[in-house]
Amino acid sequence: MANTKLISESFPDAIDFGFCTVGQNNIRTFTIINHTKQSCSFNFDSSKFHFEPSHGSIAAKSSQEIKISFEPSEAIVVVANAVLYVDEESPRIIKLSAIGKYPYINLSTSKMDFEYLLLGKKATKDLIIKNISQVPAKFEIRKLEEDSFKDNAFSFDIKSGEIPPQASFLVKVKYEPSIVYLDSIVHFEVVCQGGNTIPLDCRGCAMGFDVQLNTSSINFGDILLNEKKVQLLTIQNNSDMPTTFQVFNDKKNVFSFSASSGAINAASTFRLLITFNPKASMNYYERVFILVANHQVLYVDLLGTCHDLLIKPKPVLQNHVDIFRRRVIEGKYRKEDLVQIRQRDTFGSKDRSSALGSMNARVTFNQSEQSVADDSIMELPIENPSQVVIHKELFQELSSPNRLISINVMKHFVSLY
Numbered sequence: 001m002a003n004t005k006l007i008s009e010s011f012p013d014a015i016d017f018g019f020c021t022v023g024q025n026n027i028r029t030f031t032i033i034n035h036t037k038q039s040c041s042f043n044f045d046s047s048k049f050h051f052e053p054s055h056g057s058i059a060a061k062s063s064q065e066i067k068i069s070f071e072p073s074e075a076i077v078v079v080a081n082a083v084l085y086v087d088e089e090s091p092r093i094i095k096l097s098a099i100g101k102y103p104y105i106n107l108s109t110s111k112m113d114f115e116y117l118l119l120g121k122k123a124t125k126d127l128i129i130k131n132i133s134q135v136p137a138k139f140e141i142r143k144l145e146e147d148s149f150k151d152n153a154f155s156f157d158i159k160s161g162e163i164p165p166q167a168s169f170l171v172k173v174k175y176e177p178s179i180v181y182l183d184s185i186v187h188f189e190v191v192c193q194g195g196n197t198i199p200l201d202c203r204g205c206a207m208g209f210d211v212q213l214n215t216s217s218i219n220f221g222d223i224l225l226n227e228k229k230v231q232l233l234t235i236q237n238n239s240d241m242p243t244t245f246q247v248f249n250d251k252k253n254v255f256s257f258s259a260s261s262g263a264i265n266a267a268s269t270f271r272l273l274i275t276f277n278p279k280a281s282m283n284y285y286e287r288v289f290i291l292v293a294n295h296q297v298l299y300v301d302l303l304g305t306c307h308d309l310l311i312k313p314k315p316v317l318q319n320h321v322d323i324f325r326r327r328v329i330e331g332k333y334r335k336e337d338l339v340q341i342r343q344r345d346t347f348g349s350k351d352r353s354s355a356l357g358s359m360n361a362r363v364t365f366n367q368s369e370q371s372v373a374d375d376s377i378m379e380l381p382i383e384n385p386s387q388v389v390i391h392k393e394l395f396q397e398l399s400s401p402n403r404l405i406s407i408n409v410m411k412h413f414v415s416l417y
Contacts, residue, residue, distance in 0.1 A: 005035050006089050007033065007034050007058065007086045008084050008092035009092075010031070011030060011032050011066075011094065012030065013092075013094060014096075015028060015030070015068065015096050015097075016096075016097045017096070017098035018098070019099050019101045019134050019165075020070055020071075020072050020099065020100055020101065021101060021102075021103050021193075021194055022072050022073065022102050022195070023071070023072075023195070024071065024136070024194050025069050025070075025071045026071065026072075026098070027068070027069045028068045028069075029066070029067050029068075030065075030068065031064065031065050032058065032063065032084075033063045034059065034061065034062055034064075035061070036060060036061075037060045039058060039060055040058055041055070041086075042055065042064070042084065042085065042087075043055040043084075044066075045083040045085065046080065046081075046082035048070070048078060048080040049069070049080060049096045050070070051067070051082070052067045052068075052069065053066070073100075074100055075101055075102050076099075076100050077097075077098075077099050078096075080095075081093055081094065081095055101133060101134055102133065102195050103135055103138075103194055103195035103196075104131070104132055104133045104192070105129055105130060105137050105139060105192045105195065106130045106132055106198075107128070108126070108127060108128035108130075110201065111201045112125050112127065112200070112201070112202045112203070113204070114175040114203065115204065115205065116205045117175060117177060117204055117205070117207060118209070118239060118240070119177055119178075119180045119207065119209075120241060123174070123204070125172075126171075127156075127171040127172075127173050128168050128169070128170055128171075129163060129168065129171060130163075130167075130168045130169075131165060131166065131167055131168070132166065133165060133195070135165055136162055136165060137162070137163045137165075137195060138160070138192070138194075139160065139161060139162075139169070139192050140159065140160040141156055141159045141160065141171070141191075141200070142188060142191060144188065144189060146187065153175055153176060153178065153182075153184045153204060153206070154175055155173075156171055156172070158171055175202070175204045177204060177205075177206030178206075180206055180207075180208040180295070181208060183204075184202075184206070186202050187199065187200070187201055187202075188201070208294045209239045209243045209292060210237070211243065211264070211292045211295050212236045212238070213234070213235060214233065214236065215300065216301065217303070217318045218233065218274065218300060218302055218303070220276040220303065222306075222312075222315065223305070223306055224307065224308070225280070225307065225308040228275055228276065228277045229276045229304070230273055230275050230276070231276070232272070233271070233272045233300060234270070234272075235271075237266065237269070237270075240266045240267065241266050242264060242266050243263070244261065244263050244264070244292070244293045245263075245264060245270070245290055245293070246261040246290070247259070247272070247288060254284055255274060255275070256277065257272050257273070257275075258272055259272060274302065276302075276304045278304065278306035281307050281312075283304075283305050283306075283315070285303050286302050287301050287302075301321060303315075303317070303318065
């Protein structure tokens with residue numbers, strides 16, 4: 001006996017969607033079955049609920065899966081009827097109902113402060129997104145583009161997902177800075193589809209290595225011509241990671257270093273031997289820069305005086321160098337304030353002319369400036385290391401016509417103060 005069960009009877013009379021998330025597509029799946037030995041066509045008629053497929057044909061002894069979707073636009077109760085039409089069968093009325101609910105999420109924190117982190121390290125914090133509503137909540141984490149600078153120091157292991165009702169979702173936030181001394185402040189927002197939006201601010205500061213020199217000035221003092229003198233410079237790495245350094249200095253310089261580059265282990269020191277090997281009786285001064293990876297530029301001022309039996313220049317002190325550099329930084333430097341080059345055989349001072357009367361090129365300082373400099377030596381402020389002034393004289397040959405101080409290379413320079 002043939003099976004006479006109607007096709008429309010395989011579909012339920014009533015379908016309740018329950019709580020549905022506002023702004024999200026809520027889907028239910030059902031199946032209609034054709035028990036007959038011939039194919040039949042069907043058609044759904046509905047205004048508020050969407051059927052997929054809404055019409056078609058079912059082959060004999062087969063079935064068809066039907067998806068019903070509903071997307072509420074507000075939090076309301078919806079009750080509607082749909083009609084199923086099948087060939088040679090009476091129309092079947094299907095009752096559909098749903099309750100729209102707004103999703104709502106909370107964050108464990110809206111401000112994530114990673115504080116200070118050494119460049120090259122990574123830090124991770126947990127962000128908990130909780131769905132406190134009675135419907136599923138879909139979320140997405142978006143970055144607010146506030147300027148053209150792309151700061152990619154912060155990242156998320158998951159940037160979107162769906163949270164079941166009354167459940168929580170764990171997101172890992174990673175901070176990995178790439179630019180030293182950059183204070184990163186990036187604004188995000190966690191958007192709940194159909195619900196609320198919560199701002200999320202991430203902050204962190206990339207720290208460079210804590211590296212220091214045991215001194216910023218080394219004075220070799222007086223040394224006899226053709227002799228050498230050695231001083232020790234120590235580089236201290238106080239960080240918990242190793243780093244590298246490089247000394248910018250000419251290997252043939254009168255101030256030579258035992259190493260031009262190297263690596264400093266974590267919480268360790270590196271010792272450099274500096275040799276002062278002058279070639280002429282004169283005053284020597286040079287600022288040598290030391291570059292450390294992910295650190296501000298370090299420098300050390302090197303001073304020394306070489307004399308022989310006939311010529312003994314007045315020594316140059318670090319205070320004289322500080323006064324000159326301070327004047328340059330303050331914009332008070334003028335050529336005539338520093339030196340007056342006069343082609344004569346005597347200095348304005350009797351003490352200096354007696355010792356240096358044989359020099360072809362004379363270097364005379366403004367006497368009023370000299371007295372001020374001597375009086376203010378003990379009151380000099382410490383120079384800001386970030387304000388680096390490199391005097392162009394250090395990069396020019398002694399015989400260059402562009403030098404401010406023109407001297408006879410055979411008769412040597414006396415002083416810089």
